[in-house]
Amino acid sequence: MNQLLYERHINYFFVAQQIQKNYINIIDLGGNFGYHTCLFATFSLDINVITVEPNPDVLGILKHNIQQNNLTNVELIECAVSDKEDELTLYSSHTDSGTTSLNKLENYDSEYKVPVRTLDSLLADREDYFPDLIKADLQGFDLHAINGSRQLIQKSFPDIILEFCPNEMPLSVEELTDIFRFLARNQYNPFIFRAHDIACVAVLDYNVLLQIFDMYKQHGLGGQFNMFFSSSHRKIAS
Numbered sequence: 001m002n003q004l005l006y007e008r009h010i011n012y013f014f015v016a017q018q019i020q021k022n023y024i025n026i027i028d029l030g031g032n033f034g035y036h037t038c039l040f041a042t043f044s045l046d047i048n049v050i051t052v053e054p055n056p057d058v059l060g061i062l063k064h065n066i067q068q069n070n071l072t073n074v075e076l077i078e079c080a081v082s083d084k085e086d087e088l089t090l091y092s093s094h095t096d097s098g099t100t101s102l103n104k105l106e107n108y109d110s111e112y113k114v115p116v117r118t119l120d121s122l123l124a125d126r127e128d129y130f131p132d133l134i135k136a137d138l139q140g141f142d143l144h145a146i147n148g149s150r151q152l153i154q155k156s157f158p159d160i161i162l163e164f165c166p167n168e169m170p171l172s173v174e175e176l177t178d179i180f181r182f183l184a185r186n187q188y189n190p191f192i193f194r195a196h197d198i199a200c201v202a203v204l205d206y207n208v209l210l211q212i213f214d215m216y217k218q219h220g221l222g223g224q225f226n227m228f229f230s231s232s233h234r235k236i237a238s
Contacts, residue, residue, distance in 0.1 A: 009226060010161065011039060013193055013201075014135075017159065017228075018043060023132040026050070027119070027158075029081055029145050030137040032100070033058045034065035040135075041071045048073050050131075052122070054080040054114040055100045057092045077122060079115045082141055083148035086116040101139030103168055118148030130156035132234075140168030147179050154186060157234040164192075164209070165224035166216035173214055180206040183229060191228040201228070 014036075017023070024047060031037045031051035041049045051074060053062055059078060066074050080090060080102060091108035092100045099105055102116070123129055131152065136142040142162035146153070169176075183190070184206060193201040215221070 007035075009193065010036070010135075013226075013228070014039070014133075014161070015043070017133075021132070021159070023047060023159075025129065025131045025133075027131050027134045028052065029119075029134065029142075030100075030139075031062055031076070032137070034062040036135060036137075037062070037074055038065055038069055038071065041066075041074050042069060045073060048075075050075045050077065050123075052077045052079065052081055052119075054078060054090055054112075055092050056112055057094060057100075057110065079117050079122075080141075081119055081122070081138070081148065082116050082144040083118060084116065085118060085121060087113055088116050090114045099139060101141065101168070103140045103170065105139065105168070119145060120149055120151045123152060131158040132156070133159045133161070136160070136162040139163075140165055140170065143169065143171065143176065143179055147182075150182060157186065157188075157231040159231075159234065160188075160227075160229040162227050162229075163224045164213075164227045165222075166213040167220060167222055168224075169213075171213075173210060173217075176213055177210060180209065183231075187232040188229045189232075191230070193226050193228060 026040045026047060026049045028037045028040065028049055028051040031053035037049055037051045040047055053059060066076065080088065088102050090100065090102060090112045091104050092110045093108050099107065136145050138145055146160060190204045190206060190209060191201055192204055
């Protein structure tokens with residue numbers, strides 16, 4: 001199987017950034033069955049991947065894929081991530097595990113109580129750990145996870161790849177503004193890149209993103225945008 005076929009816009013974008021920036025420590029939030037985890041970890045044996053996944057429906061497959069590929073450079077943490085410590089209901093679909101979310105979305109057929117942690121608390125005891133890239137695919141909770149990673153972000157300024165899906169995000173305009181202000185203070189620029197066209201990468205203004213968020217919320221619009229956030233403070237590994 002060609003490993004670049006699934007969500008190829010994200011995969012090609014990662015490869016282009018990896019060649020340029022030489023990521024060493026990668027965090028995969030919402031590892032699902034392990035597709036991106038395996039891509040990251042097999043790209044180079046020098047890469048270390050922390051994968052966070054809470055869904056019991058896919059954990060067995062994820063562990064199998066890690067073992068099948070002999071990925072000793074992958075660490076799996078079994079929990080959900082957000083900006084508050086809690087225990088919440090996870091909604092899962094056996095027909096499409098990619099829709100798994102802490103949001104009660106359509107077409108779920110199972111639900112589980114799962115521990116929810118912040119990334120800051122999960123990695124609080126790793127003083128010498130500096131992530132280069134955080135990839136999040138959390139069906140509306142991507143920016144919650146980033147909001148719960150403020151200490152980690154201010155320590156290492158990792159690049160961030162996530163999905164911006166306004167109508168699935170349980171955030172107010174004020175809450176989103178606060179997250180964007182935090183990123184802007186840390187010299188993060190937001191970029192949008194189109195599916196299946198990695199040549200179309202454009203820097204955006206945070207105010208434009210807020211306007212898009214507000215419009216999608218008001219009109220109940222579906223859909224998502226692939227976003228990349230990069231800080232000018234980040235030091236590129238050599």
